[in-house]
Amino acid sequence: MNDADNTHNGETTASQPLEERVNNRSQRPTSAAFKAFMASNWAPAPQETPQRDAVASHAARRRRAISDQFKGERLVLPAGPLKVRSNDCDYRFRPHSGFAHLTGLGLDHEPDAVLIFEPVGEGKGDDGGSHRATLYFRPLAGRDTEQFYADARSGEFWIGPRPTLAEFEARLGIPTAHIDELEVAVTKNVGAPEIGGISIRLVRKVDENIDALVDTARYNTAKDPDNLDLGVLDALDEKLAEALSELRLTKDEWEIEQMQTAVAATVEGFTEVVKALPRALTHARGERVVEGAFFARAREAGNELGYDTIAASGNNATVLHWTRNTGKVNAGELILLDAGVEADSLYTADITRTLPATGKFSDIQRKIYEAVLDAADAGFAAAQIGVKFRDVHTAATAVLAERLAEWGLLPVSVEEALSEDGQQHRRWMPHGTSHHLGLDVHDCAQAKRELYLDGVLREGMVFTIEPGLYFKQEDLAIPEEYRGIGVRIEDDILMAAGGPVNLSAALPRTADDVEAWMAGIYQEIDAKA
Numbered sequence: 001m002n003d004a005d006n007t008h009n010g011e012t013t014a015s016q017p018l019e020e021r022v023n024n025r026s027q028r029p030t031s032a033a034f035k036a037f038m039a040s041n042w043a044p045a046p047q048e049t050p051q052r053d054a055v056a057s058h059a060a061r062r063r064r065a066i067s068d069q070f071k072g073e074r075l076v077l078p079a080g081p082l083k084v085r086s087n088d089c090d091y092r093f094r095p096h097s098g099f100a101h102l103t104g105l106g107l108d109h110e111p112d113a114v115l116i117f118e119p120v121g122e123g124k125g126d127d128g129g130s131h132r133a134t135l136y137f138r139p140l141a142g143r144d145t146e147q148f149y150a151d152a153r154s155g156e157f158w159i160g161p162r163p164t165l166a167e168f169e170a171r172l173g174i175p176t177a178h179i180d181e182l183e184v185a186v187t188k189n190v191g192a193p194e195i196g197g198i199s200i201r202l203v204r205k206v207d208e209n210i211d212a213l214v215d216t217a218r219y220n221t222a223k224d225p226d227n228l229d230l231g232v233l234d235a236l237d238e239k240l241a242e243a244l245s246e247l248r249l250t251k252d253e254w255e256i257e258q259m260q261t262a263v264a265a266t267v268e269g270f271t272e273v274v275k276a277l278p279r280a281l282t283h284a285r286g287e288r289v290v291e292g293a294f295f296a297r298a299r300e301a302g303n304e305l306g307y308d309t310i311a312a313s314g315n316n317a318t319v320l321h322w323t324r325n326t327g328k329v330n331a332g333e334l335i336l337l338d339a340g341v342e343a344d345s346l347y348t349a350d351i352t353r354t355l356p357a358t359g360k361f362s363d364i365q366r367k368i369y370e371a372v373l374d375a376a377d378a379g380f381a382a383a384q385i386g387v388k389f390r391d392v393h394t395a396a397t398a399v400l401a402e403r404l405a406e407w408g409l410l411p412v413s414v415e416e417a418l419s420e421d422g423q424q425h426r427r428w429m430p431h432g433t434s435h436h437l438g439l440d441v442h443d444c445a446q447a448k449r450e451l452y453l454d455g456v457l458r459e460g461m462v463f464t465i466e467p468g469l470y471f472k473q474e475d476l477a478i479p480e481e482y483r484g485i486g487v488r489i490e491d492d493i494l495m496a497a498g499g500p501v502n503l504s505a506a507l508p509r510t511a512d513d514v515e516a517w518m519a520g521i522y523q524e525i526d527a528k529a
Helices: 018-023 032-038 056-071 097-103 167-171 179-186 206-219 229-246 254-279 288-303 316-317 364-380 390-406 416-420 424-427 511-528
Strands: 074-078 084-086 113-119 131-137 176-178 200-202 310-313 334-339 350-356 462-465 468-471 485-488 490-498 501-504
Touching: 032 167, 056 097, 056 113, 056 131, 056 167, 056 179, 074 097, 074 206, 097 113, 097 229, 113 179, 113 316, 131 167, 131 200, 167 176, 176 179, 179 206, 179 334, 200 206, 200 229, 254 288, 254 334, 254 350, 254 490, 254 511, 288 310, 288 334, 310 316, 310 462, 316 334, 316 468, 350 364, 350 485, 364 390, 364 462, 364 468, 364 485, 364 490, 364 511, 390 416, 390 424, 390 462, 416 424, 424 468, 424 490
Parallel strands: 074 200, 131 176
Antiparallel strands: 074 113, 113 131, 310 334, 334 350, 462 490, 468 485, 490 501
């Protein structure tokens, strides 16, 4: 008997749509009696109006700043959809950072949501701006609907309750509307401004459906659709992405509090890693033990990891983004841990410490570690208000060049290495020393070069300082004693009015302090045993 002969409720197996077959395992009841019973006898939903979120006023100021840059234009910012991990299992949802920044929404409440700025005339919009913002969102279906128990992606029986439209409006201070109204809101009156239409700017490559909706509207209302200049439209959209990124270059007081929360949780995570190191030393994949210890703290104290943890032992520490974490942790080696907790607000820390696996640095490990620490301190000293962002890197790498020359590893003089035509010292540190930090671990990445790399440090900026030295096992340009050692030290820095503040200073930095910190943790464990 072939598949076409198998039937269920009059439907052949072969005729069942492919996308529905994932539900074959579910065996969900479909009788009218079940549906009627399922829709009855549920307690009413709570009716209390939630308090306004602390972030709401800050997010309103951010929206006003964007409104002022794009007067007369409709702005479309999708949160993004759920993304399939495997079959009918999705990745944990995280909204687009620009959407999160302008709404204040974190966590996983709003897949498919879209924030729209509707132009209303100068001074007539929200907070005296030129737009009125509306959050389009799909609320949970009522308990008297099939979606309540049958929709595994959005039904309350499957994923739990989500805020209603009214609750979001009360919390955020943003008018809300059902997502069914979205298409009209995006496409109405689209057209060339010279004929009374409205131009659209879109944050692209976040939600393919919204991209298609906007592109179709643009095409249908173009004077000459066959000769539509896609380059001009791309430039419109890129300018919005750029503006959203540059808006985050300076953090407000609420954002700084969130960064401090993320850093504190990350420091706790590093402590948990030290506690787990003895077990890591006995495990075939000790790096995974380290990774798991940090991840547990990230989920307990925050929302998620801010990025994939680097738990790199021995020669793996010379791989800049070693996230496989499949290696052993051997006695006598260093383990480089680059990790950050993402807070519920989605702001993340980004800290690196290089730890002796058994609690004590060897002489050569200490020498390399202290050179990197000196470089980090030089970068910190250079990070002053009014100084260019790139100068932090210059100060840190100059120290590394000097140390490499002292050790006889540089093939040229320090002066030649530091010249634009030299750079030989960068063989052992090919990455940059600093990047902005916030909602993204590499925050503000779409900002213009003149505002980022060539930008001037100012109060409210948050960034990393993370020099390193990476001597690979296979590097024949160095003596054998250096090989297989990778060291990076990374801290999260806030530019305050009086100068730089190390937000992650609670985590020991000097070699002596690292050894004493680890010893204290083990003594505390022994005392409790």
